[in-house]
Amino acid sequence: MTTFLLFSFLQLAQPSAIQFTNQDLQLxxxxxxxxxxWTAVEGSQYILQRSxxxxxxxxxxxxxxxxxxSFVSGLDNGTYYYRVGDDEGHWSDTLTLKVEHQSMPLALTLFGLGFVVFAFTVFVVIKGVYTTSQS
Known part of the structure; x- marks a missing residue:
């Protein structure tokens, strides 16, 4: 019984390790x-920081x-560092996020391709309406 109480006390005395649930800390x-x-303990308050x-x-x-x-959006190109902590000052390991948006030539190519598909669809619909009205 004494061993059980000592083990329980040691578990309560140790701060819970807050960690990101991502498998990889380099994203x-x-x-x-x-x-x-991140891992959570019921009733705790968390602080998420970026640097x-x-x-x-x-x-x-x-x-x-x-x-x-937490969902984070609107990030520009660059490297961001995140950590989460509790109100007692315990911090997680650092999560590193490297943001590199798609290149402008790729974005313009996809936009142009989308426009071609749209124009072809409009052409087919108008031709179908014209052909149907002629018969």
Missing amino acids: ESNSGYIQLD MQPDFTNSHTIYQGPDHA
Whole structure:
């Protein structure tokens, strides 16, 4: 019984390790958004910080509250560092996100291809209406 109580006390005395649930802490995005999830303990408050430096100088708190996930969007090209902590000052390992959007030539090529498909569809519909009205 004493061993059980001692083991239970040691488990309660140790802070729970907050970690991102992503398998890899080195992520890449070509869209500028990401869903961040982390381990949670019921009733805890979390702080999610972002920085452009790995040592978190000039970091910004982007979320503070009880949730265990956050959706981040609108990121420009660059490397971002994230960490999540609790109100007791325990921090997770750093998650690194490298954002590199699609190139402008690729975007313009896809836009042009979409326009060609749209124009062809309009042509087929108009030709079908004209052919139907002639018969």
